[in-house]
Amino acid sequence: MSSINTAYSQLPPAFFFTRLNDTVSAYADAHPDRRLLRLGVGDVKGPLAPVIIDALHRAVDEQAQAASFHGYLPEVGTAFFREAVARHYGRWSVDVSPEEVFASSGAADDLGAIGNLFSSWARVLVVEPAYPAYVDTNVMAGRQIVRLLGTRENGFLPLPTEELDGDIVYLCSPNNPTGAAYTRSQLQRWVDWANDRQAILIFDAAYEAFVQDGDVPRSIFELSGARTCAIEICSLSKTAGFTGMRLGYTLVPRDLVRAGLSLREMWVKDRTTRTNGVSYVLQRAGAAALSPEGMDQCRQAIRRYQQNGRILSETLTRAGRWFTGGRNAPYLWLPCPEGKSGWDFFRELLEKAQIVVTPGEGFGQGGEGYVRLSCFGTREDTEAAARGLLTVLR
Amino acid sequence: MSSINTAYSQLPPAFFFTRLNDTVSAYADAHPDRRLLRLGVGDVKGPLAPVIIDALHRAVDEQAQAASFHGYLPEVGTAFFREAVARHYGRWSVDVSPEEVFASSGAADDLGAIGNLFSSWARVLVVEPAYPAYVDTNVMAGRQIVRLLGTRENGFLPLPTEELDGDIVYLCSPNNPTGAAYTRSQLQRWVDWANDRQAILIFDAAYEAFVQDGDVPRSIFELSGARTCAIEICSLSKTAGFTGMRLGYTLVPRDLVRAGLSLREMWVKDRTTRTNGVSYVLQRAGAAALSPEGMDQCRQAIRRYQQNGRILSETLTRAGRWFTGGRNAPYLWLPCPEGKSGWDFFRELLEKAQIVVTPGEGFGQGGEGYVRLSCFGTREDTEAAARGLLTVLR
Numbered sequence: 001m002s003s004i005n006t007a008y009s010q011l012p013p014a015f016f017f018t019r020l021n022d023t024v025s026a027y028a029d030a031h032p033d034r035r036l037l038r039l040g041v042g043d044v045k046g047p048l049a050p051v052i053i054d055a056l057h058r059a060v061d062e063q064a065q066a067a068s069f070h071g072y073l074p075e076v077g078t079a080f081f082r083e084a085v086a087r088h089y090g091r092w093s094v095d096v097s098p099e100e101v102f103a104s105s106g107a108a109d110d111l112g113a114i115g116n117l118f119s120s121w122a123r124v125l126v127v128e129p130a131y132p133a134y135v136d137t138n139v140m141a142g143r144q145i146v147r148l149l150g151t152r153e154n155g156f157l158p159l160p161t162e163e164l165d166g167d168i169v170y171l172c173s174p175n176n177p178t179g180a181a182y183t184r185s186q187l188q189r190w191v192d193w194a195n196d197r198q199a200i201l202i203f204d205a206a207y208e209a210f211v212q213d214g215d216v217p218r219s220i221f222e223l224s225g226a227r228t229c230a231i232e233i234c235s236l237s238k239t240a241g242f243t244g245m246r247l248g249y250t251l252v253p254r255d256l257v258r259a260g261l262s263l264r265e266m267w268v269k270d271r272t273t274r275t276n277g278v279s280y281v282l283q284r285a286g287a288a289a290l291s292p293e294g295m296d297q298c299r300q301a302i303r304r305y306q307q308n309g310r311i312l313s314e315t316l317t318r319a320g321r322w323f324t325g326g327r328n329a330p331y332l333w334l335p336c337p338e339g340k341s342g343w344d345f346f347r348e349l350l351e352k353a354q355i356v357v358t359p360g361e362g363f364g365q366g367g368e369g370y371v372r373l374s375c376f377g378t379r380e381d382t383e384a385a386a387r388g389l390l391t392v393l394r
Numbered sequence: 395m396s397s398i399n400t401a402y403s404q405l406p407p408a409f410f411f412t413r414l415n416d417t418v419s420a421y422a423d424a425h426p427d428r429r430l431l432r433l434g435v436g437d438v439k440g441p442l443a444p445v446i447i448d449a450l451h452r453a454v455d456e457q458a459q460a461a462s463f464h465g466y467l468p469e470v471g472t473a474f475f476r477e478a479v480a481r482h483y484g485r486w487s488v489d490v491s492p493e494e495v496f497a498s499s500g501a502a503d504d505l506g507a508i509g510n511l512f513s514s515w516a517r518v519l520v521v522e523p524a525y526p527a528y529v530d531t532n533v534m535a536g537r538q539i540v541r542l543l544g545t546r547e548n549g550f551l552p553l554p555t556e557e558l559d560g561d562i563v564y565l566c567s568p569n570n571p572t573g574a575a576y577t578r579s580q581l582q583r584w585v586d587w588a589n590d591r592q593a594i595l596i597f598d599a600a601y602e603a604f605v606q607d608g609d610v611p612r613s614i615f616e617l618s619g620a621r622t623c624a625i626e627i628c629s630l631s632k633t634a635g636f637t638g639m640r641l642g643y644t645l646v647p648r649d650l651v652r653a654g655l656s657l658r659e660m661w662v663k664d665r666t667t668r669t670n671g672v673s674y675v676l677q678r679a680g681a682a683a684l685s686p687e688g689m690d691q692c693r694q695a696i697r698r699y700q701q702n703g704r705i706l707s708e709t710l711t712r713a714g715r716w717f718t719g720g721r722n723a724p725y726l727w728l729p730c731p732e733g734k735s736g737w738d739f740f741r742e743l744l745e746k747a748q749i750v751v752t753p754g755e756g757f758g759q760g761g762e763g764y765v766r767l768s769c770f771g772t773r774e775d776t777e778a779a780a781r782g783l784l785t786v787l788r
């Protein structure tokens with residue numbers, strides 16, 4: 001038996017977004033005169049909010065003096081950052097203790113590491129279409145993947161049934177890529193199902209800041225019973241524009257116990273063994289972002305993205321198209337016209353209207369025949385793209 | 395079979411350094427009048443060098459403007475950082491291509507993740523005493539650990555024999571905790587042994603900046619044949635005082651192929667799946683640290699630590715004690731007098747002379763009966779500790 005993890009060769013040869021970027025670059029190089037309207041990869045536009053910039057400069061200045069210099073930090077996160085996250089949750093009445101909060105270098109990093117806690121026999125249930133790492137990290141670990149598909153019929157919000165089985169379940173709401181978001185009563189069904197079976201929900205809350213509707217939970221821990229069945233992984237990437245800064249947090253409640261083991265204590269062990277924590281400077285920036293003043297400033301950017309969501313939603317409605325998202329998430333999810341594949345419609349939009357979208361095929365099963373539109377473009381690009389979309393779709 | 399990774403319960407209940415810190419805190423609380431001379435945990439004193447501080451402020455200012463804002467970055471590292479690392483190696487004639495360099499959030503993080511590349515059947519050979527994560531991360535992954543022990547007889551620099559077996563070998567030189575460093579000809583024996591058996595060396599080069607002797611390699615890639623058998627994991631923690639900043643790099647050469655798979659390509663897959671890269675701001679700081687001007691400034695701090703190493707070495711020599719380290723590494727490794735355990739001698743030094751050291755037991759087999767002295771204290775503390783040591787040891 002090989003000492004090399006040959007499961008890596010089961011992954012596609014290049015990560016989907018790399019391939020996508022290469023295609024777009026080739027088009028841009030061939031048509032230097034055409035301006036691309038980028039509603040593809042979900043990156044923020046920046047800049048960081050003033051209160052974050054101030055906190056960063058101050059933290060850097062601390063590192064410039066021996067008296068205020070910070071060396072090694074707690075691997076699980078600094079007290080000030082963990083408390084800032086706990087207060088953030090407290091603002092919408094979710095009771096989280098700082099000891100249940102773990103600083104991370106971003107949601108992607110903790111999604112990449114959380115599988116450490118599970119054995120290779122764990123059956124992984126992924127609600128697809130989905131962020132590809134849910135599947136790929138588990139393929140790399142040799143785990144069996146079971147899929148539950150979002151469809152037009154279930155509004156891309158599939159619910160568990162009695163027969164459904166799985167030890168670990170990845171849920172993302174508000175969802176990337178579909179923009180759909182579970183309501184409180186829908187999410188409660190997942191929590192109840194997990195508690196019934198001793199399954200664990202890995203809840204990706206990266207888009208919580210975009211929630212507008214009162215009946216859409218921002219955290220799995222708004223649901224009764226979630227503390228005994230869920231881990232929440234979140235990020236400041238979309239909340240505060242940290243895609244290039246890299247900071248997030250993971251919540252592992254004390255009440256989550258399986259096989260007699262506290263998952264929170266396991267995660268403490270994992271972090272103290274596998275990391276030396278997250279940069280002091282970044283944690284200061286994160287605490288500033290999560291302060292009331294920081295959140296006020298960050299919300300200005302989020303409102304701009306939400307306005308883009310309204311522009312795109314109105315356009316698709318005007319074109320008479322069914323779609324999901326655009327309201328509680330910065331994505332819209334659109335079936336391709338005339339049974340086209342996502343890649344074909346992606347190319348059509350690129351060539352006819354210079355709109356860059358993301359083919360649904362990048363998000364696993366159930367993504368074929370759809371494209372994802374992002375709300376992270378500039379207002380100008382979004383408006384131009386809306387006009388182009390209307391022309392192509394009519 | 396459990397869906398939970400029960401291997402975690404095979405780890406000791408708390409990470410060694412947590413326990414150590416608690417003991418020292420309890421002593422400090424009980425004796426508020428006594429000044430502790432901290433030669434324990436290997437943390438730097440700071441501050442960061444001016445050229446690094448300037449780079450940080452500039453990078454933060456870039457994030458304050460939409461026009462210069464950086465969002466998502468290549469998961470493997472930015473071109474400017476990878477090139478800065480390649481140039482750093484080029485300065486002592488090690489030929490590394492930027493594509494073989496991967497940015498990390500520190501050596502600890504990549505030591506925590508590199509095991510992903512190996513199957514659970516891989517036999518792991520650890521040269522102990524050692525940094526505990528080499529063993530613990532592999533215990534967590536359910537791998538079989540084989541130990542090769544450093545002893546007074548082999549100067550804590552054990553060499554491979556014909557019979558020795560293992561698929562992955564962790565080597566750290568200059569070494570933490572012993573301060574011993576392999577010479578070129580010794581390290582060449584490890585490289586030849588690994589190539590003979592298709593084993594892979596995981597070479598921890600975190601202390602390369604402390605090397606003073608011309609026949610001690612700073613990189614495994616100074617050795618002929620290393621490109622077909624080694625991965626190097628390095629850090630800016632000790633080189634540039636980044637313990638609280640969190641930035642490192644890992645080198646995976648193109649020529650490293652096993653079971654028909656390129657480990658470099660596997661690591662690209664791993665990083666693109668499991669991370670969204672390292673902070674732009676930190677990578678700018680790292681590139682500044684690795685510039686010729688940055689290295690000049692960082693060397694001032696390293697020279698201070700090296701001077702501490704001389705003070706402690708002279709003291710132990712004066713006391714007629716055998717020890718390793720203190721010259722090419724910021725640690726000294728000392729057998730405890732009268733057959734005491736490391737923990738007992740640690741307590742004796744704390745109570746009689748208020749010197750904080752690290753009991754050798756924290757570094758696995760072969761550590762029992764030794765203590766580690768760190769050179770990262772202030773000059774004043776180091777001189778006071780030297781006087782105290784002399785009294786206790788005589």
